[in-house]
Amino acid sequence: MTTVMTSMRKETMTAMINLVVAEKPSVAQSIGKVLGCTGRQDGYLEGNGYLVSWCVGHLIELAEPETYDSKYEKWKKEDLPIIPDIFKYQVAASTKKQFQILKDLMNRDDVTVVTNACDAGREGELIFRLVYDKAGCKKPMKRLWISSMEDEAIRNGFDNLADGKDYDRLYEAALCRERADWIVGINATRFFTCSYGQTLNVGRVMTPTLALTVEREAQIRAFKPEDFYQVQLEGNDLIFTGERIPDKDEAEDLAEKCRTESKAVVTKADINEKLENAPALFDLTSLQREANKRYGFTAQQTLDYAQSLYEKKLLTYPRTDSRFLTDDMETTASSILGIIGNKLSIKITDELNFKKILNSKKVTDHHAIIPTETLRSTDVEALPEGEKKILQLAATRLAESVSAPCKYKETVAEVSCLGKTYTLKGKYIADPGWRSVANTKDKDSDEDSRVIILDFKAGDTVAIDKTSVKAGKTTPPKSYTEDTLLSAMEKAGCDEIPDEAERKGLGTPATRAGVIEKLVRIGFLERRGDKKTKYLVPTHKGETLITVIPESIQSASMTADWEQKLLEIEKGSYDADAFMIEITQMIRKLLDTYRIVPDAEVLMHPVYEPLGKCPHCGSNVVEKSKGFFCENKDCKFALWKDNRFFDSLSKKLTKQIAVQLLTDGKAKLKKCRSVKTGKSYDTTVVLSTTDNGQPQFTLDFTKGGK
Template structure:
């Protein structure tokens, strides 16, 4: 029998159905000479530093750098039950081989191999490599299983990525947290991403708007504008001169037929960007919806960085276009310029995201709203991508009045092409028609019917949105990478959404709504971190260099041991050579002072989890989730904490004892132990007990 190991339960169930392994057991399915189980994501993970040495339990500068001589792994406590199931299955005497069916990519390979090695399994295994969860794709994949050795280099690259991230994350986080006396999370991709957001906000803050003026002249059926002018008086003088002149002369007429080619198919990043722009979804939401559609067999593999299909898919695409068109009731002719989306050389691990034929059998009303909207986008992009170009005629006219040139632009649609499909799918997205200019001849004099001074001002850069930050991550350090490298930028299509979510979760950036758009704005904590972190850590150059070398490891052109030695040397150099930024105590300690310590008289500042004394020798702290107040059924507000610190007492109504259930009013008296720890006492006084 063969043991098939998938990455998620839903994927395992789809594979088991195709293989007719229909007997269900706790943690696996069995039948037809197959046992199918799943990993539930990362079952096995790198241990924390304290597992190497108990001294690492406390974060101390003198213990850095932490560089393991032999890497240790552990089973995640949350998934230990499933790990035991898989281990027993691997040890079964009737299992003579395994099939790795985790997601077909670097991380999927890592997940399987870590479980395989943690179980000390020595049985041979093969690799299932598919880009679609359709039954036909699964069957075809099992008919063409790959030799596991073909993916040894992919596993080696994944292992290097994981361990290098651990080294940088653990050491840099502890280094800066120790030096600046607060938790400062550092990540190889996360920190450069934060730096881009912080730098953009600095550019916006430093930007000084400069006013400018243009003169607009009105003619029969169109307007023409001058170049920008710095002085309103000069613009007004020109206006008076033009009105006195009464006419303008046509000095140039340039007509050109132009075309806009059909867009490429979606990879994950371009899908996330458009879903953010058109639907307001975060990158993580789009990934989650697309992953769900993939597991329902309605779209191909989502975590792809390719925007093309392979040669062998060309024949089936024609049918797929018809089926998608019928499913969405497209009442207009669909072009089938299939060659535009076929390119073997530009497909890496997986092809672009497209719907599958399963869409014809599925009742789309069963989908959630988000899933349906994402599927609709993917369907629209397939039909657009095989469309004819959007063709238009653009006319540029230059007129002269009082020795000043005025420009007018006209645009006429000749053939909507692929944009007709987009207009069908997306309401209120019709192609905007520019003014159609009349037929004009060089030397012709036109009567000026009116004039107006238009006032404007230069605009600062725009805040990052999910859309534009994903684009920036994708393009970061592209100029520094070899043209031969397919995967550029920082992060991967699969990880960028998680990076943005983590930055929000740990309080380095926040989403601020501005009308229908949510801008990504750095918090003061995020700005402070980038202020003190050296260029090496916050620059996208390091991760660009990593990615190039990791891809070299995948292809067998770069040595993994050399890569890891470089990472160890870099981390050691960072710890030994980094100097605390002068004045950083002012930069980093920007927390709100809310009172005076009742024990030592120092300032009390507000942190994420509580209110702390700024005197490092004092042990006074008021936790926001305070056990004492929880015991009487109360959770204090910031104002109540401030009152308690200021007055050393606080009146509370309708408290409730967790032990007796009795409701009472009381006054809490705050004092401290000899070592500074907070002490509370209930004083009923006149309030009495209810």
């Protein structure tokens, strides 16, 4: 009898299978390797008591409005608002096969537990739970929550699996975010599109972000530069500068009087020693900002590179909003520091303090972004260039963050002449500390790093050897770059949100890049500038939307407040139903109270600046989103930006080239490259037209052409 029971127990244990669901196939393969799943099947791995399968992004998505009622197929204002009593979900058309595989696996008799191994964050929770619910699964649920894809981290994670119910509130917050975005997007987009006769996409986070850029461009356009002048006094081999004076004659008169006076009285002469603390570790937003400043990477590029490094086990989880490590990670950080010093040739300073970067209370879902110990055995040179740069940034920041402060001496001296004050400021780095890691310079320090020696004290007299007038102009604010827009999104509405609020701003670190990319993709923002520094500038369509959108939709403070409430829903301190009621009330109020902007049709049709004359009919040629077109509707002349002829030269038809072609009938091109042979050459493109006005191009290699 005992033998039979033992045999039955073994059979029962053998039959118990844990189904692990990852977010991507690559992550599933890493998990499967650690768990010993060597058997490859269609859509999953198996072995050692585990099945490991995967989602492919969002397998399940909110149903379209017409699913609720066929009348919603046509956009009509009288059918709004569309607010479902019960939200419907559908399987994405492109992922039906993988969903069916997951559904079959979840319902297998031998599967006794299902583990959510999707990304450890709000969206990862949503992706898994929607599949779990849609498949009708009722089996016990576990949660894998890790911050690194290293083998040891995966093993530790499976040794300490959490109960899936512990993350119910996170799922609730994810549902609120998704449904709120649907309600705002569907209703507001249909309402404004119907009101103004063209597609105007509206989003809960997207529109306030666009509003930030529109406001900035308005400030730039309204700015009127003003001349100013500053009197400078030279004495003791030092230059003292006075306050700004708007009138040139007044400044020159003052300079002459000071020269005649020939002396000034010292009112301040201080040299202070100061410390500049090392920067904190990277969270996702600060990493994206730094990568944009240094390399011109977009926020999405940085996220993609960091995500790839995470999946290669070389970087910890990137979608984090924390800039600290947990209190128990000092040994880990020390070990990684040694690896990056050898592997990436990063300077490690002598004076290290790991306590500065350890604070469990400031770590929410995940700790800060740092390299992993897998780096030790990795061929870094084999990595793609973008990934290498992001890895180097994260490694350098770790070395900087534990280093000693930068010590510098700051000189401030003031002299008075004829009742006016003139100032001298200087900064000298005495001990670079953390700045020596990457050999970064302080932009405010003297270029020659010399000490400004003051051989006088307050009350002394300084002889004035020379006076001069320095002219200058006030400058407007700059258009947003990816770096500065991310910063503005992070800080948006902060003045109106309590200091104790944990998350502020528009969106989350994980979603901000996607918001920016969508604004560019749908034509509300465009990137302008050189290869490294690109500015995010609203298009006419984007400015038009913000002009007609009411404050309730474009308010950064309101949207930032919603983000804080979503975080409170995660913690159980705010009611999900109350949040959704707030969203629906705002939409209902919008529909009930909004009034069409007078003469809006003028706003909707942009006035295009002529670039030149059409070579066929003589009308103006203007730039639009897809090319350069003749304004004469009967003329077929058009220079498309997506141009096969220029593609064959490995060139893009830019605005500058288009203007040359329209002005001179030709344009010189350097370093063209043959697609067939790969050889480079210089040439001149000559423009002509066919009888019906279509452009045609020829190449001229003669000296005259060049």
